[in-house]
Amino acid sequence: MFSTTPVPRGRPRAFDIDEALDRAVLVFWSKGFEGASLDDLTEAMGISRPSLYRAFGSKEDLFYKALERYTEGLTSYFARALAEPTSGAVATAVLHGTVEAATTPGLPAGCLGVLGALATGDESRPVRDALIAWREEGIAHLTRRFQQAVDAGDLPPSTDPHLLALYLRTVANGIAVQAASGSSRPELLQVANLALGSWPKL
Amino acid sequence: MFSTTPVPRGRPRAFDIDEALDRAVLVFWSKGFEGASLDDLTEAMGISRPSLYRAFGSKEDLFYKALERYTEGLTSYFARALAEPTSGAVATAVLHGTVEAATTPGLPAGCLGVLGALATGDESRPVRDALIAWREEGIAHLTRRFQQAVDAGDLPPSTDPHLLALYLRTVANGIAVQAASGSSRPELLQVANLALGSWPKL
DNA sequence: CCCCTTCGATACCGATCGGTACGGATGTGC
């Protein structure tokens, strides 16, 4: 295993690439992939257009990298939620985390994974599909976690783990949309708790 | 009260304006406001660009008229749901209607009111805000209906009608997103029924 | 010190965006 970034050659980059990526996340988050123009992006990132292309490849590549960074950063609550001891605690942590992430002051309302590219023109279809896959992956993680809960006797044997996972993801999607529509954190917390009321009890 | 369309003068329109509007609904529904180009629209509507502008004003005006037609047509289940005798029947009719409308074969998956313009650039902000208002109006209707149910003793006196309305709208939003992601009608019906499981019982 | 590589900035590319000027066609009212 050799180093992946062997030796820096030539003139060093004058901006922090991760910080620029963070700024890009905010732009895509609030305007969506199609709504975010290169002028929007370069202005927010504080770099010129060619710098963006050298560092990130294309607008589409930049979006994928932004989504990756968003996943590892602002939605890391999701990975932590999966580690909760019981299925009920997992569900609660997921929905509460969703509400908090979707209504954090100073950040765009909602969720990049939902708002980024829901309905698009033909050109942006790959981005749309990538977000579908992103959400699908969350469902897959939850499904495995709830199957494990069934196996461990933490959920009734008759439980359909996939249905529970899809249910959670659906409510989370709805919370993201409502947050983007201006619903407040306390309101959405109540909604989340109401949704958790139908969680199967042993 | 005089006629609002007094007498047709000049060369008559060569296309059916409502049929053209129906086609426009489909384009906006599947591609969103920003993703739908004028070429997409004119091709689907079977009319030329100036004909579109003379008949509908602008792309933005066309969207508003398409949304209106969508509301009166494909989401008319909503108005019928409000007329159900009990709050539980209202909730069931709303969510089942949402699932069916969002997964009708031959029509785009999801809901125009959610997919049309969720995150947009600055130019399309009025459209985004109009859809927020559209969803908000649904919440307001539901809130009034559930307040009425509380007054009639159909819901516990401690019930928060607005919370129930927001909850329903949130689940409906989520269903629309999941439908647009490819979830099937049977899957989403199960999700809807699960969501109805936490409905307050007398 | 010089070379080489990568950087940043300006200025530009063709394509597409939403929107419209114009002229010929087609209908009604007089």
Add this chain to the structure above:
DNA sequence: GCACATCCGTACCGATCGGTATCGAAGGGG
């Protein structure tokens, strides 16, 4: 049948889209 109003289609508008050629600047390796 003539005038007028509205339609349709072509061809076009400036602006913006995503993306890039080019060139001087800035750093490390020999």
